[in-house]
Amino acid sequence: MDRLSLLGILLVLIAIFGGQIAEGGSVDTLINGAAAIIVFGGTLGAGMLQFSFPETRRALGMFSWVLSPPRLDFPQGVEKIVGWSIHARRFGLIGLEKQSELEDDDFLRKGLQLIADGNEHESIRELMEIELNVRELRDLQAARVYESMGGYAPTIGIIGAVMGLIHVMTNLDSPETLGSGIATAFVATVYGVGIANLVLLPIAGKLKSLVQQRYQYHEMMLEGFLSIAQGHNPLAIRMRLESYLR
Secondary structure (H helix, E strand, O other): OOHHHHHHHHHHHHHHHHHHHHOOOOHHHHOOHHHHHHHHHHHHHHHHHHOOHHHHHHHHHHHHHHOOOOOOOHHHHHHHHHHHHHHHHHHOHHHHHHHHHOOOOHHHHHHHHHHHOOOOHHHHHHHHHHHHHHHHHHHHHHHHHHHHHHHHHHHHHHHHHHHHHHHHHOOOOOHHHHHHHHHHHHHHHHHHHHHHHHHHHHHHHHHHHHHHHHHHHHHHHHHHHHHHHOOOOHHHHHHHHHHHHO
């Protein structure tokens, strides 16, 4: 669990609701069902219209990264590569086939399998780089789903505000309905701007950062695989990969 993300969420809630209370307002005034339907439903619908179903599904699946990001231990990765290099020297490259069965990361498992199958290092580089680049592009596209919805939300909030004002103007002869109409107008704007700048855009930024970190981690591991395939000394491999730790 990412404690920093939890702290960020807590600060957002304190800032909004605490500020509302400090101004003498009530938290209840920030809760409006009609405004929520307009902004949240409209934002989600606009995002679904722009992106394909696989992209949207991937984006929703990556949402868990916000609170529980992938664990990327670079020093441990270096130790794995060095350990596999030593193992390959003792038992041959084919000995890495059993090691691949113990690996949870499918990218690393594939790399070990390619080495164990006796592929040349250039062939391994080509196959692994294709997968690495395709995966990065797909993950970045999933992050853009949140980024795009963050762009739509404020505008949809304005649409909700206009709809609320239209409701007010068409019911001027009924004073009891004016309050709910004006509330919908202003709360919809708050929802639109708030969800964009406090939720969607930060999520998009965090996912992009995590995608780049995972790409760098797998790039480091790929360099290690190529060094093993070329028969480099474990000490030389360690020195080469430690540049990723600086």
